Amino acid sequence: MQSLKRILSGIIGLVVLLGIVWLTTQMPASPAPGSPVAQATNSPAAAPASRATATPRLVTDGLPAIAVDRLPPEAWDTIALIDRGGPFPYQKDGATFGNRERLLPRQPSGYYREYTIITPGSADRGARRIVAGDAGELYYTDDHYASFRRVVR
Template sequence: MDKKTKKVIWVILILFGIYRIVSGAINLTGPTDPNGHSEIQSHQRAEKQLDAPEDSIKSGQNDGDMHIDYEPEGADDQEQSLETQDSSESKSSSSLEESGHYYARDDVALYIHLYGHLPDNYITKSEADQRGWSPGDRDYVVGGNRFGNREGKLPKKPGRQYYEADVQAGYTHHRGPQRLVYSDDGLIFYTSDHYETFEQLY
């Protein structure tokens, strides 16, 4: 066999080897589906879907039916905040003792709502005059005198009587414009502008 023939045989063997390699690579990918994915790729996608958590992903018949269930962030914190708020309100109600002295608007309003009268640190106008009281006396607050409701800005009812009480936070060199006005049947209002407007608290 001459050199030329050997060279031809080697070329044929090399080409045959290349053909075997290319054919093997094609067989590894396998046939494709209508979407252009090979069977191996489709199989891998199916395995990933099966491995997904059952409680977070629900699949329909088509990929378009897949949706994820989730709980909004902060839901637990919001629920806990509401429970804390309810607990705080209950604590505020139970912490107001009938024998206690109270000065803040909301505390005094709640006290009237709970017990039906002003705290003991409130004195009427006549009692204030007898004591020589002034707004600088931080131990006592003026309240308990009748309020006539002559302008009719508050709800009227036969037999209903209103009373007024100062809010110490409004005190300067005089009694200030802030008042609580409450009725003998449970209504409680707040005015910040000396009876011009009212906000109902209870």
């Protein structure tokens, strides 16, 4: 009788835990105050491909998300070039991104490509990039690969 109670308690606990995990992956994340997701600085009408209404949230890869309309306008230009296949302004655009920092989901070598987001006033390529996966997913970094956000179209 005791062992049956333990088994039932374990099953109930497991079901509750799975329910909590499922709920937390389905709920939108609250953006941090002052983050680009929390600040509306650009017009959604100017975002590429009329996909600007996406709601940022945490996705299964665990990375924070950012709606495409919350990206700087120069990022929209880069995404449009990626969608068209170029031509790109920098020779290194389209080069393999090695994910050495291991911040993006692990994939085989060559899966990710990096693209420069033009930074007005910068004498070089700057720190902003879009990293694109072979399956079409996009990641944004504004700190030269120290952190990433998944782009939600």
